[in-house]
Amino acid sequence: MDRRPSVASLEEQLRCPVCLEVFTEPLMLECGHSYCRTCVRSLDLDPLGQLQCPVCRCSVDGLSPPLNHSLARLVESLREVNRPGDAPSESCAQHNNPLSLYCEEDQVVICGLCGSIGDHRAHKVTPISSVHSRMKEDISSLMTEFQSQRRKLEEQICKMAYNKSRITNESDVLKWVVRKEFGEMRRCLELEEAAFMQRVESTASALIGSIQSQADHMGTLLARFQEAEGTLDALSNESHLTFITKYGSIAPRFKEGQQRQQREERIYSSINFDPGFKHNDIKMAVWKRLQRRVLPAPAPLKLDPLTAHPMLHLSADLTAVECGAPLCRLPNNPERFSYSYCVLAGRGFSSGKHYWEVRVGAKPKWRLGLIKDKAGRKAKLPKSPEAGVWLIGCREGRVYEAFTAPRVTLPLASPLETVGLFLDYERGELTFFDAGSPDELRLLYSFQAELQGKVYPLVDVCWHERGTNKHPITLLQPHTQQA
Secondary structure: OOOOOOHHHHHHHOEOOOOOOEOOOEEEOOOOOEEEHHHHHHOOOOOOOEEEOOOOOOEEEOOOOOEOHHHHHHHHHHHHHHOHHHOOOOEOOOOOOEOOEEEOOOOEEEOHHHHHOOOOOOOOEEEHHHHHHHHHHHHHHHHHHHHHHHHHHHHHHHHHHHHHHHHHHHHHHHHHHHHHHHHHHHHHHHHHHHHHHHHHHHHHHHHHHHHHHHHHHHHHHHHHHHHHHHHHHHHHOOOHHHHHHHHHHHHHHHHHHHHHHHHHOOOOOOOOOOOOOOHHHHHHHHHHHHHHHHOOOEOOOOEOHHHOOOOEEEOOOOOEEEEOOOOOOOOOOOOOOOOOOEEEEOOOEOOOEEEEEEEOOOOOOEEEEEEEOOOOOOOOOOOOHHHOEEEEEEEOOOEEEEOOOOOEEOOOOOOOOEEEEEEEOOOOEEEEEEOOOOOOOEEEEEEEOOOOOOEEEEEEOOOOOOOOOOOOEEEOOHHHHHO
8 A cells, every 4th residue: 555645635734733724934932833924923913922822732932943944945946836837738839638647857848759760869769657656756755855854953953952951950950959057057157257256255254354353442442542642632721739639630630541452452564465366377277177068968877787796795885895705606607707807888889978086085996987898808817909999097096097008108197096087989089087176177188089880988997906996986866966
């Protein structure tokens, strides 16, 4: 069965959805649908120049839709095929015979005599019916190609419209996030500013109050001196007899008061204004405190009993571990450490940013860090990034080091009691902090690594050294860290 579209069916596909006539000057809207120019102009526009497509109901620009050139050419070709006034004569003008042949070389319709004895006798000729079928196939193929291209264009335009809408939505969400994050930072800065202002004002108020109290006391003494001077001046102007009579009751009392005042006299020294910080230190102090605020919320990690060495003892809530328990007969499952005194957290990370804190207290020997999921656990723990293990540790209670090749000694002014670990998986960064202060984090060391697959927080409690290293190591929980 011949499934090629007829001229009539093609004409049906080239009708405007509004006027139902063959397109006249077809305009293509942003959604991909086309209409006659006059039909587009007849549609209602909103104040922004937008109109609603009658087919898909999308809101599109109605002020300057472009001409659909491909569709216009197709319509013009169809009209030339259907134009009755331009139909050629069916008889040969030279021989007056029916035009039944087609000259392939000159591409004209001829009669039988033209092909046998006329100007086209040596040319290749084809019956007109065959040529008609062939040309209809070409037109049908061309129409199919146009329709395919039109559908592709419509799909692309729809994809562009969807992409534009998606970008608009994503940008709106991101702008909301930016406003929220900067709002939180502004609130943090406002709190820091208020704290600094409070320290300045309270220190200044206390000093000014102290100075005012001393000034009031000295003012009282000054009034007494002025009163005494007035009394003595009046006594000096008395007659001899009156002067001698009053002298015995006035002079000794004033002398005693003067001697007492000399014994209690304090020389005022200038007081310096010291609120406890210098203006050059403000930015650094605030930055250190803000560093804790910008880190992710502390992860509520628990220890995984399936990974613990048989001589480790875990607390009931799985947050603390210590070495020295009697050797337990535990299943030798693949996850369990059999040689090194290690245990992993039950939660691993394969993306994102994560922060957690570990309290080592006064323990003289320990190691903390991160290990790849597939790193070996049945032999001695390989302490190097090349083996998929990133650690820092302490030995002899005072030597702190990062386990690289070669090892790096970490200079610390005071013993390390709480360690903060920050993992940025996508950037391949594992950073260790001294988290002993509630106000700031002090950088200890940072590893750079290309992470793939899951990684787990690791705790190596080390051997208990005849009881001297039995101190526990604790994973701090969020409520503990905030306390």
